[in-house]
Amino acid sequence: MTKTYIGIDIGGTNIKVGLFDSPISLLSKASVPTQADMGPAVVVERIANAAMDLLTQAKLGTEQIEAIGIGTPGPADYPNGVLFRLANMPKFENTPLRDMISAKLGNRPAVLENDANVACWGEFAMGAGKEIEDMVFFTLGTGIGGGIVSRGELITGADYNAAELGHVILYPDGRLCGCGQKGCVEAYASANSTAARANEALQNGEKSSLYQPFTKNGEVTSKEVFDHAANGDAVAIDIVEGTAKALATLCVNMLHTTEPARIVFSGGMIAAGDALLSRIKRYFNEYVWTIKSETIEICFATLGEDTGIIGAASLAKHMLSENH
Amino acid sequence: MTKTYIGIDIGGTNIKVGLFDSPISLLSKASVPTQADMGPAVVVERIANAAMDLLTQAKLGTEQIEAIGIGTPGPADYPNGVLFRLANMPKFENTPLRDMISAKLGNRPAVLENDANVACWGEFAMGAGKEIEDMVFFTLGTGIGGGIVSRGELITGADYNAAELGHVILYPDGRLCGCGQKGCVEAYASANSTAARANEALQNGEKSSLYQPFTKNGEVTSKEVFDHAANGDAVAIDIVEGTAKALATLCVNMLHTTEPARIVFSGGMIAAGDALLSRIKRYFNEYVWTIKSETIEICFATLGEDTGIIGAASLAKHMLSENH
Numbered sequence: 001m002t003k004t005y006i007g008i009d010i011g012g013t014n015i016k017v018g019l020f021d022s023p024i025s026l027l028s029k030a031s032v033p034t035q036a037d038m039g040p041a042v043v044v045e046r047i048a049n050a051a052m053d054l055l056t057q058a059k060l061g062t063e064q065i066e067a068i069g070i071g072t073p074g075p076a077d078y079p080n081g082v083l084f085r086l087a088n089m090p091k092f093e094n095t096p097l098r099d100m101i102s103a104k105l106g107n108r109p110a111v112l113e114n115d116a117n118v119a120c121w122g123e124f125a126m127g128a129g130k131e132i133e134d135m136v137f138f139t140l141g142t143g144i145g146g147g148i149v150s151r152g153e154l155i156t157g158a159d160y161n162a163a164e165l166g167h168v169i170l171y172p173d174g175r176l177c178g179c180g181q182k183g184c185v186e187a188y189a190s191a192n193s194t195a196a197r198a199n200e201a202l203q204n205g206e207k208s209s210l211y212q213p214f215t216k217n218g219e220v221t222s223k224e225v226f227d228h229a230a231n232g233d234a235v236a237i238d239i240v241e242g243t244a245k246a247l248a249t250l251c252v253n254m255l256h257t258t259e260p261a262r263i264v265f266s267g268g269m270i271a272a273g274d275a276l277l278s279r280i281k282r283y284f285n286e287y288v289w290t291i292k293s294e295t296i297e298i299c300f301a302t303l304g305e306d307t308g309i310i311g312a313a314s315l316a317k318h319m320l321s322e323n324h
Numbered sequence: 325m326t327k328t329y330i331g332i333d334i335g336g337t338n339i340k341v342g343l344f345d346s347p348i349s350l351l352s353k354a355s356v357p358t359q360a361d362m363g364p365a366v367v368v369e370r371i372a373n374a375a376m377d378l379l380t381q382a383k384l385g386t387e388q389i390e391a392i393g394i395g396t397p398g399p400a401d402y403p404n405g406v407l408f409r410l411a412n413m414p415k416f417e418n419t420p421l422r423d424m425i426s427a428k429l430g431n432r433p434a435v436l437e438n439d440a441n442v443a444c445w446g447e448f449a450m451g452a453g454k455e456i457e458d459m460v461f462f463t464l465g466t467g468i469g470g471g472i473v474s475r476g477e478l479i480t481g482a483d484y485n486a487a488e489l490g491h492v493i494l495y496p497d498g499r500l501c502g503c504g505q506k507g508c509v510e511a512y513a514s515a516n517s518t519a520a521r522a523n524e525a526l527q528n529g530e531k532s533s534l535y536q537p538f539t540k541n542g543e544v545t546s547k548e549v550f551d552h553a554a555n556g557d558a559v560a561i562d563i564v565e566g567t568a569k570a571l572a573t574l575c576v577n578m579l580h581t582t583e584p585a586r587i588v589f590s591g592g593m594i595a596a597g598d599a600l601l602s603r604i605k606r607y608f609n610e611y612v613w614t615i616k617s618e619t620i621e622i623c624f625a626t627l628g629e630d631t632g633i634i635g636a637a638s639l640a641k642h643m644l645s646e647n648h
Contacts, residue, residue, distance in 0.1 A: 134482040157583025158458040180614030256488040259481025290504030
């Protein structure tokens with residue numbers, strides 16, 4: 001009998017559903033609009049229909065599903081598969097999402113996990129983290145998400161909210177973060193904060209080629225900051241260096257905490273490519289201790305846009321395996 | 325047959341040896357001077373003799389030893405039980421200490437681990453960490469040592485040097501640390517750095533009641549700083565607050581990293597008592613995020629001076645158990 005896995009990636013705008021074979025190769029995928037305002041019953045129906053369509057097209061039924069993995073924004077009661085409330089999905093308060101989805105898919109076993117942890121697991125099992133046992137993972141987007149794998153297992157923490165690495169404080173009494181803390185790395189080095197620091201510099205009247213897009217659109221994006229840095233604009237370079245310094249310091253701190261073999265960056269901002277990665281590596285080497293030489297690798301994620309569904313399917317397989 | 329465990333705590337000045345029963349209750353203990361300049365063979369002989377004396381007094385032989393645990397300063401090749409070189413014990417370069425000790429004690433199974441990890445494990449299994457699964461541990465002494473337990477296991481890292489938590493950078497471009505980094509928490513909040521910051525303030529001419537011991541001895545100790553803070557000296561209070569702020573920030577960062585249920589402080593500086601602990605808790609509550617309420621406990625270690633031998637024996641039992 002063909003064994004398959006379903007991976008589900010719940011985003012604020014779209015929900016992706018993937019059908020995978022047993023080695024977690026993608027067989028087929030679909031995307032449906034989230035439309036969270038329709039409420040949990042409708043959204044779950046839509047997810048289940050998308051999964052059923054993928055199965056039917058592959059001439060399979062729910063009895064061929066070994067496990068279902070679901071990645072969701074937090075916070076949530078992950079062990080019990082219940083969402084508390086999501087910032088952009090108010091109707092999903094206290095929704096037993098895992099069991100609702102399972103019930104629509106033949107009551108097959110399902111796992112619910114934080115989206116950053118799911119993406120971390122995807123890269124660990126199937127992407128940039130292959131062949132190692134200890135990894136740290138960052139997503140650089142609106143905020144900074146994190147994931148930690150130690151000895152081949154995700155670190156989930158005492159209350160299932162470990163690896164909120166965007167909220168590690170790097171600059172005490174520094175910039176206010178959306179979480180209520182001051183000086184979080186997320187308040188400096190996410191894509192949004194990189195853009196915000198540039199916008200503030202421009203508002204303060206610093207001379208920069210970024211004035212053109214700033215004047216046109218009322219603000220600049222992190223992509224524009226990296227583009228103008230590449231063209232030699234001093235203000236843009238200073239902002240980009242600040243982002244790289246913060247991320248490099250965070251890498252040093254993770255080395256001294258869980259000591260990964262590899263640190264993997266993902267998310268929209270890695271489109272900046274080597275202009276970001278080489279700077280992070282340079283500052284890491286400048287900042288790290290000298291009493292012991294380190295072989296830790298710092299690199300980019302490799303799975304791309306399907307990370308969420310790959311990670312969800314792969315994590316479901318792992319969590320329900322005997323070896324776990 | 326009586327099952328016993330041997331715990332060995334190797335310090336620069338003294339080596340402690342403990343004999344434990346199967347629930348890891350201390351049966352008897354001994355202490356011998358390290359005298360590292362005599363070289364590994366002599367030191368190992370002395371350790372083995374101390375252990376044999378304890379066994380003989382208990383009318384037991386090496387065949388009753390289930391496992392031997394050894395805590396040592398690092399760095400070392402812990403999985404293979406080999407010391408690289410210890411700062412104060414140059415003759416111990418590349419010494420296969422674990423197997424040398426085992427050979428003298430009936431070839432019984434032995435485990436070598438970093439002394440901070442050993443102490444962490446002792447508190448986790450037998451002290452302040454009982455009944456929880458996730459703990460972070462700090463020693464506040466000459467430096468700051470660390471240990472992390474996640475889901476009931478020590479985090480050892482890809483290269484067995486995880487949890488070097490004294491070298492987490494809290495103040496980028498800050499005070500130079502002995503490790504070569506700038507701004508490490510150890511450079512601010514260890515007992516030595518707390519005293520050093522006070523001595524620097526006095527050298528800078530700040531008015532303080534600490535001038536009396538400073539003038540008498542050429543320097544002040546961290547104990548004197550806490551004593552004078554308790555008596556209301558403004559400079560001493562400022563130094564103590566700085567120590568507590570750094571440690572509280574480190575606690576916030578560990579909450580967002582491995583998310584322990586409990587953070588345990590140990591080491592000489594916890595003699596300062598509530599003057600230290602209440603300040604750490606106050607700053608933790610001031611600094612931690614507001615988007616989620618936290619129930620993490622911050623407390624002091626409970627095992628006292630026998631932590632090293634208790635931790636070593638307990639860890640040896642754990643590492644050689646089937647459940648590990």
